[in-house]
Amino acid sequence: MAVAARKAGRAGSSAAGKSTPNKTLARKAAPNTPQFDKAQDLAAYHEMLLIRRFEEKSGQMYGMGLIGGFCHLYIGQEAVVVGMQMATKEGDQLITGYRDHGHMLASGMDAKGVMAELTGRRGGLSKGKGGSMHMFSKEKHFYGGHGIVGAQVSLGTGIAFANRYRNNGNVCLTYFGDGAANQGQVYESFNMAELWKLPVVYVIENNRYAMGTAVNRASAQTDFSKRGVSFNIPGEQVDGMDVRAVYAAGQRAMEHARSGKGPYILEMQTYRYRGHSMSDPAKYRTKDEVTRMREEHDPIEQVRRRLLESWKLSEDELKVIDGKVREIVNEAAEFATHDPEPDPSELYTDILL
Template sequence: MAASTAQATANTAETSGTNFEQIAEFSQEQELKALREMLAIRRFEEKAGQLYGMGLIGGFCHLYIGQEAVVVGMQMALKEGDQVITGYRDHGHMLATGMDMNGVMAELTGRRGGYSRGKGGSMHMFSREKHFYGGHGIVGAQVSLGTGLAFANKYRGTDNIAVAYFGDGAANQGQVYESFNMAKLWKLPVIYVVENNRYGMGTAYTRASSTTDFSQRGRSFDIPGEKVDGMDVRATYAAAQRAVEYARSGQGPYILEMETYRYRGHSMSDPAKYRSKEEVQKMREEHDPIEQVRKRLLAGGVAEDELNAMDKDIRAVVNAAAEFASSDPEPDVSELWTDILH
């Protein structure tokens, strides 16, 4: 969908309480870009899962497999200087913002070449260059911090916006609503993206939330919101355009509930026995974000060999990142005394 079309859609529709069904019309170039970026995230996460199983990644490891269309579609609508902040299921967000795969993988394995020099791991990676302000291990904490990023944008007089991602579990945290109130009160340029992947740590969102329409959680603060098919990158991109236009034009915060699904457990230590294998298989077969794009490209005349070659190239880059992350030296003990506030 062209920007002007998105603008017309946003202007003619009721912003508060509306569930849009529009999807963007992608060119073949856009489809290929989306496919490449989603494949890169998935192959990276698959490799991270392997390294975790081999004992090369310590601590927690939360994989993003299945949710790739959310962050890729969102990122396609942002511009240079817009900030991103999220929780601990964060590797996909890092790669989507353009962070180096070697640096991300090396941080997971605790090596010098990692983004936090091997001292932070999965939940503590940042890149000022790419305007990525971290995964955060405290549930919901990133929402307040993301609101602060938006406040800084308004205070400095820039036209940049902040995107704060959080899950259906974090949506019930009190600091989320404190942030909503301040963001609306001061009309801060922030988009709140609720990645509703249907389960918290091990509980279905329908059992953990008294109201399950997360797009309307900002209603008492007069924040508009909408539900989005988070498994279709065209839908996430179209919704992102609407939200970005709203926030960047000075109207204040916007909420997007991305209805998505994670194929793996909450973390690598979670066997996910709270759902059936049939449920996961059905989602993979009928709604997989990568397969949707692949099928459209094949139907549009792109050769299967070309798509297979793309996948092969991405696997090679991921394997190289894994090799770097396995062979890079560990941090020197002197790193214990750096990056300390005193």
């Protein structure tokens, strides 16, 4: 399904919103949001809904004690990774932090393997040895899943370095949050990426809270698109709740990076509905704030409305899609519940090659 989404993205590329980004001053996303064709809206809907349902199920299974440790849900932020994946081409890599389930599903990794990793079973993508924050897929060019805040920024820059070294035309999408954006190695990486013109797009998922600390309490510069200004890295702020805006900005950024002009920063203004992790009651924000975001800006609802109103799909047709997504998620949960734990002999494997 992820492949379908990417194909749809490529086929129906939108010319709207293609303006030249200002090199020194970050700016707001183009006011004329580009439109999706029906195939793109359908693909985006399916992908985002899969992440939403998968994460809801994860939360449920965590509550049942099937998932342990840390578990960070992506609910609310779905448009970011889905829109960006639509702007990639085969061979482009992605890497992110610990809120990574959505990135894995959007890059086409098997939902069963992801869920079984969450439950720590042998059929998990890391054989049960990585858990929620540590999954990888060479086949899908997904480089993790990293639990140390900000570490993936240097690593993603290194993957882009390898692209440049090999001159393979690929771009590495490096995702991190508003919290990680204050880590020192982010700026060490920005410096090298621009210095060496590395093909990397930094996607800052600004969900407004670094764990429990609101952006304005932790960041001197809350316009994250400007965080590259002193390195001459262009950036823009994007409505990260609108998958079309994400996709259009993604295309601009990917084009910039792929054409040898160096890194590009996209600040995705998004929102997570759930707490930082499962153990976070999220008392640092009001219920009203969450409700307002859900009702007025929900990324999936926006597409659903277009499918019904612009593309004249019926509720029944949408129900079929919902049903298919639920089936994938239920199958994954079933597998992850009954798959055996790793064999004890796995304790000592995969330490060295």
